[in-house]
Amino acid sequence: MDRRAELSEFLKTRRARVRPEELGIKVYSGRRRVPGLRREELAQAAGVSADYYVRLEQGRTDNVSQEILDAVADVLKLTDDERKHLAVLAKPVRRKRRRTTTQRVRPGLQRLLDSMTDVPAFVLGYRMDVLAWNELAAALNGFDQKQPNVPRMVFLDPALRDFYPAWEEVAEESVDYLRMYAGRHPDDPELAELVGELSIHSPEFREYWARHDVKDKTYGAKLLHHPVVGEIAVSYETLQLPGDPDQLLVTYTVEPGSTSEQNLRLLASWTAADTGLAAEVPEIP
Known part of the structure; x- marks a missing residue:
């Protein structure tokens, strides 16, 4: 599976769950094309530049700090499991490719x-x-x-x-x-x-x-x-x-x-x- 695509879709679906009004953002009828938060709105609330957040959502920031991930997670109101998932997707650990084998118990x-x-x-x-x-x-x-x-x-x-x-x-x-x-x-x-x-x-x-x-x-x-x-x-x-x-x-x-x-x-x-x-x-x- 494509890690970058997984990260992008995960953050998009989480953004869609947060209503702009929850962050004090005024919403005018007929002027929003996406549900939930826009990228730039999330970036501002998390204290990062809009350009940086776009690169994060696209999976182009492998060296992202935990502080930034925590700030984004706070805005998106992620659960503990979602926070762990975000960290795994945004800061991948290089693993040896798993061989297809039959698992056995001791x-x-x-x-x-x-x-x-x-x-x-x-x-x-x-x-x-x-x-x-x-x-x-x-x-x-x-x-x-x-x-x-x-x-x-x-x-x-x-x-x-x-x-x-x-x-x-x-x-x-x-x-x-x-x-x-x-x-x-x-x-x-x-x-x-x-x-x-x-x-x-x-x-x-x-x-x-x-x-x-x-x-x-x-x-x-x-x-x-x-x-x-x-x-x-x-x-x-x-x-x-x-x-x-x-x-x-x-x-x-x-x-x-x-x-x-x-x-x-x-x-x-x-x-x-x-x-x-x-x-x-x-x-x-």
């Missing part, structure tokens, strides 16, 4: 996953590929023996629209993380192929991708509707693994004593039975 990590019998857990790799998982995560999310890709499942599998009652929110989050990854690894050919595939087959993906929104994957909550046991409300935590920053451990937990816990325990008991590890699951009082 055997010890797989054993850790397998030991978490009551907690659905899985490992995400490049482009939100699911690299490894435990039995409960497979039973809950429908992972099979192939290497699933979360955005591909979300946008191209119709069953996922029922599985996620808040499908649009999940879909947007998937795209936002992909966009952040694209900023960190602009030379990733497999990411470009994935974006192309999803853009062709999903109008929703094209719409979300064009927004240039970014959000890192950290923690949150999701409501899942399992086709067998029903609704399960989960909280998820995402942990970056030491030794490989491109692998993330994701775990799901449920509220103690809730219907979600009861449904997850029921699913766990069936999973244990299917794998020959059945044990009596105590009822929730």
Whole structure:
């Protein structure tokens, strides 16, 4: 992906979100051709020349200072994730070109996953590929023996629209993380192929991708509707693994004593039975 084009489109979309009135700029009816701030208005508010900001938006200032980026980010009211994304795009770190290889998890990590019998857990790799998982995560999310890709499942599998009652929110989050990854690894050919595939087959993906929104994957909550046991409300935590920053451990937990816990325990008991590890699951009082 073209880093300069990414930077340009990102800043344009952020400028479009800020109303001139928020900066005390008077707007006269019929005299503005663009939504949001003009380049020169943003430049003045950030304390830089209009010419310099134009070069920044065009990606022609690799030596831009962090102070200037902070000033621009303040005017645009960027989130913490957006600020990081801007810095990555405007001050790129030269990386060795990534070879296209199959990612694998360490055997010890797989054993850790397998030991978490009551907690659905899985490992995400490049482009939100699911690299490894435990039995409960497979039973809950429908992972099979192939290497699933979360955005591909979300946008191209119709069953996922029922599985996620808040499908649009999940879909947007998937795209936002992909966009952040694209900023960190602009030379990733497999990411470009994935974006192309999803853009062709999903109008929703094209719409979300064009927004240039970014959000890192950290923690949150999701409501899942399992086709067998029903609704399960989960909280998820995402942990970056030491030794490989491109692998993330994701775990799901449920509220103690809730219907979600009861449904997850029921699913766990069936999973244990299917794998020959059945044990009596105590009822929730």
